Amino acid sequence: MPQQGFPRQLRLLNAGDFSHVFEQADLKVHGKGMMALVRLSTRGHPRLGLVVSKKNVKRAVDRNRFKRLVRESLRLRQDHLPSVDIVVLARRGVQDIDNDTLHRQLHGMWKRLQRDAQAMIAAPTPERNT
Template identity: 85%
Template structure:
C-alpha cells in the first residue's frame, strides 16, 4: 500500500493513502504509532474519530482501501478540528478518485471544452 498508493491526501496531523478497490465499499486501516502520538488515550481518540468519520461518510466515499497515518502533533488537534479535517480529506479523496477512474477523453477532445 505504501509504495503503490493511487491517491494521497494530506491533512493537518495526518495523511491518507488510498488504493482503488473493486469491493464496492471503502475499507479503512489506521497507523497511529507511539512515536508520533505518545499517550494511549490520544491514540485511541484519534482512531475512534477516524472510524466514526468513515462510518458516517461511507455512502459518499468511493470504493477504495484507505490507510490513515497519524503524524506528529495529531494529539494536539481537538475533536472538532479533527472531524473537519477528515471531512475535507474525504471530499478531496472522492474528487481525486473520480479523476483517476474517469476514462480518458477521445483523441483531440479536451476536458475543459
C-alpha cells in the same frame, strides 16, 4: 436508510492489505496531523486501516481518540466514498488538535479523496497496475 455500522468488511485487517496500499498507493491526501494513502479497489465499498505509532502519538488515550474519530468519520461518509482501500497515518501533533478541528480536517480529506478518486476512475492511466 443507509447502513451506518463499521463491520469487519470495511476494515483492512491483515499485513497484506496494508502493504498493498503502502506499495502502490494511487493517491495521497494530506490533512493537518495526518495523511491518507489510497488505493483503488473493486470491492464495491471503502475499507479503512489506521497507523498510529507510539513514536508520533505518545499517550494511548490520544491514539485511541484519534482512531475512534477517524472510524466514526468514515462510518458516516462511507456511502459517499468510492471503492478504495484507505490507510490513515497519524503524524506528530495530531494529539494537540481538538475534536471539532479533527472532524473538519477529516471531512475535507474525504471530500478531496472522493473528488480525486472519481477523476482517476474517469481517466485511468495505463501505468497503473490493478
